[in-house]
Amino acid sequence: MELELATDAEAVATLSRLKPLLACRDGRPRSQALKIVWHDSPERGLLAEGMILAEHRGVQRLERVYPGAATWLPGQPVPVVAEAPDLAALPSPLAPLAAFEGRQTASVHQSGGRAVTVTVAKGILRSVTAERPAARIWLSGEEQAVGDIARLIAGAVPAGVPLTSLAADGVALATGRPAAARHGGAPELPTGPLSVADALMHILGHLIDVVLVNAPLAVRRDGDATEAVHQMRVAVRRARSAVSIFQGAFPGGALGPVNDALKHLSARLGPTRDWDVFAEETIPAIQQSLPEDDRLRRLIAAAERRRRESQAALAGYLESAAFRLLGVELAWLVSARFCHVASEVAADDAAGGSPIGAVPDAATGSVGSVPDRAASLAEFAGRVLQQRWKKLVSSGKQIDDLDIPSLHGVRLRAKRARYAAEMFATLYQGKASHRFIRRLSALQERLGVLNDGVAASHLLTQLGGPAGRHGYAVGLVTGFLAARAVRMRPRIVDAFERSRRQPAYWA
Template sequence: MRHPALAAARQGRTRSVADEVIWLDDAMGSLAADGLVLERPKRGPARLRRTAPDGRAPWVPGTPPAPFDGSGDGEDAAADLLAGPAVPFAAFSFRRSVLSLSTAAGPVEAELLAGRLRAVAAERPAARLRLSGGRDAVLGVAARLAADLPLLPGGAALAEAGRALARGGAGEPPRPRHRGAPDLAGAATLEEALLRAVGHLLDVMLHQAPLCRLEAGPEGVHQLRVALRRLRSVLKTFRPAARGAALGALDDDLKALARRLGPARDWDVFLGGLAAEAAAALGEDRRLSALRRAAEAKRDTAYAALRRELDGPAFRRLALDGISALLRRPWRDEPDAADAAALDAPSEEFGAALLDKRWRKLRDGGEGIAAHSFEALHDLRLEAKRMRYAAELFAPLWGGKAARRFLKRLSALQEALGTVNDATVARGLLSALDGGAPAWAAGAVEGFAAARVGPARKEALSRWDDVAAAKTFWDDGACGGG
């Protein structure tokens, strides 16, 4: 609470008091399954709390989920949801410090909760800073603090962090609030669909970013990269209806982060894929072991660079810019940055038109696929990826088996085309070793990759036939094939 941004705006003295909360659930995790927890504070009655948004409306990361709105509250309401007796699983002992601030954009209250999170067999320090007040005033204070402090919107409620501590100790990550692609089912308008998608994907990124560590394995980097690509796809998808300087700046930040993510993910895929498969096929060899060590060194360097990026101010700015866009909806204020009629209309019409356009482009790109060069197959893979991101985004608006079948065929095509592309990627990665691996080993791995191209190309042709014959799931399949 001594940061210059707070000290300069301080109004009065800091108020501070010791406090504690205990969280309860039954042994089956009945409340957790509904995104709830029973919270028993040191003072006052117990109450049911949401630990995750209920999914009925767009949600902004960093803001509290809507209050529990079931019948009753506290112990009585929990009893109706529990399958057994409520038992404590974690507690938080902390000091609550509250400071009133006066800023040019309006008053802000800063509340710092700092203490220790405890479970039966583990404990760790924890802190949360809550800012409340007018939108612009809160965003302004948050931006000033995040410029030089490691502050990010919480990736999980404190109760969920306590549940993770009880489940697996201090190194266990909390459950994600969101995963995978956004679900736009129930979005009343196109603008609500945009807000849902951006909020969902920002939250996925905030959850995965702390997991992008070498010791945590490759999954965090993979999921962060997928969420980032999906978010960039969302911004491009909705550009005809919502655009402008703020969204353009957010996309630029995402693109810069993608450049840091790419090498870490590429080396992970290489080491877990081609390098491992080549070693299994060719047997133990010191030259292959030397190549692997050189590739691991490159991967470690890429991870270190990525970690610096995620721990630095650029990622914090990216997160706050995304949250600011969700709260301010700047496309409504910038001249010619929004199509108001489209934003206020149902999503299905916009989605169907966009999917028609991408479907035609994909089918045109696949014409004569048997004669495609590697470059043409690479371009087709990118078109398939764009089609899949758009299709999985809008599929919940229609749902059903047709949508699931269409997405499954697209995913299989993209995977087959990706295998064809592996030889090119491997060649680039091997050249990046700069002679750090024996030539025989590099040649063996490159040859192993090249040997996979023929079967993978044949598989891609078969998968293309499946996709080209697919019946589309939008607009009654008006543009469907065969």
């Protein structure tokens, strides 16, 4: 497999003196000049399609700059769309837009008896009006050995999963605009034939990108930080939901390490997000009714101190080597699994066997033989959606009489059904899937108000609870939350009934 890491010139210098890496080097490194020139039309026609023409040593390749709808996993090499002589249909004329010029050094290292080639590029990104230093590290070899060397490097120097391609950085330098994020929001599957395993890799790759691209924003103490933490937390939840959905289509325990890494990150993000919601949504609604209450103001000040402490702790983690290693680990796990599946599919096709990622039998849980991979994914999606829908409807029986913990269970099932519907939406034509998602979102949002109240109660306990120094203000907040929950119940029942009456469009 191959894996790419982004770093800087100072880290590259440190890397050349890193004793554990030097100790496993096999032979002398080889160094040569490296120059890549990226071209586009004056109207930026290629960039409008998310592509660019790269020229290196006289060879021209049409490459992707941004993933678009295609699968481009984090840390994986730039996808090549076409190479000469298949470039005759490109717009004309083409002119240089940006370039990278420097040196690349390749060395072979041993890990567990397996060779890994480490290629380090260090140089200058240039456009007509600007330039800046840039550096990248590429690793190539057997999956486990690549992972070992990547962890060694990322643990010792500030090298992590690239948030943008080198070409995208060059385009940003030339245009004066920040490079666009590789992915954002909910993942959508590419159109066309896709196996169950390929679908999961696409989804996880998208969501890991969302996590990593929001991390630098989350450490800033401005309005963007709150939204960035929220986007990271939602992406982690979607990714864990995807692991839960797809784990039955993989050998036992294959997705366990991915889920463990995501669970660890979720535990880091949760407290900060809870304090953000409390400070920016719950408290302002109460303060609007009691703007002059000094005791409420003191509680708010205490809550804000706790929030800043939580934000500082999260920022420290997101800027640490531990988080950098977590990002590399997630990218490696997904890419390694993708490479492994690809080799299994190739071997399976050669042997005439059943496809990787066949659909688990509903009754036995065993994997059956499905001859067509596209049909396999559609059948898999239908079973997942039906199962999650049935659990949601069952949990909401007699919803008028359910207590708060039971309604929390309904919310979780609504969220899981919605995440599944979002993941598989491109498999279904028409508006039914989008209407299904929209109604589940409304139900989840209304139930989320109750959940925010539960989370706020836990935070109030950390501030001393009703018996502490802020007891009076805690009582005010508790009363407000209880009254809001009562007002929200009819709206929850209405949203649930609207969701329950929807037809099963996947059937």
